[in-house]
Amino acid sequence: MYVVVAELSIIPLGKDVSISKYVRAALEALKSANVKHEQGAMSTTIEAKNLDELFSVVKMAHEAVFRMGAKRVVTTVKIDDRRDKTLSIASKLGAIR
Numbered sequence: 001m002y003v004v005v006a007e008l009s010i011i012p013l014g015k016d017v018s019i020s021k022y023v024r025a026a027l028e029a030l031k032s033a034n035v036k037h038e039q040g041a042m043s044t045t046i047e048a049k050n051l052d053e054l055f056s057v058v059k060m061a062h063e064a065v066f067r068m069g070a071k072r073v074v075t076t077v078k079i080d081d082r083r084d085k086t087l088s089i090a091s092k093l094g095a096i097r
Helices: 020-033 049-068 088-094
Strands: 004-013 036-039 046-049 072-081
Touching: 004 020, 004 049, 020 046, 020 049, 036 049, 046 049, 049 072
Parallel strands: none
Antiparallel strands: 004 046, 004 072, 036 046
16 A cells, blocks of 8 residues: 655744644644644644645644644645555665664
């Protein structure tokens, strides 16, 4: 099964210095979308079935931050879409251990 692995970072601008409540809202959106994701200190890694699912959940997380009251949101997505072999968060980590 081929999946898309992506790194997601969402930053609200123009509100509070602390952004943890916005990060929590974005993570809750990912949980509600039922996609595999792993939170890191600076970004979140997502596994999606395809690009359509990935972009859909990124949009959900992005919009969740606006619903928290952010007036401006910067979202960065880095995508690893490998189609010659199975890809996952675990396989990527296993390759470097």
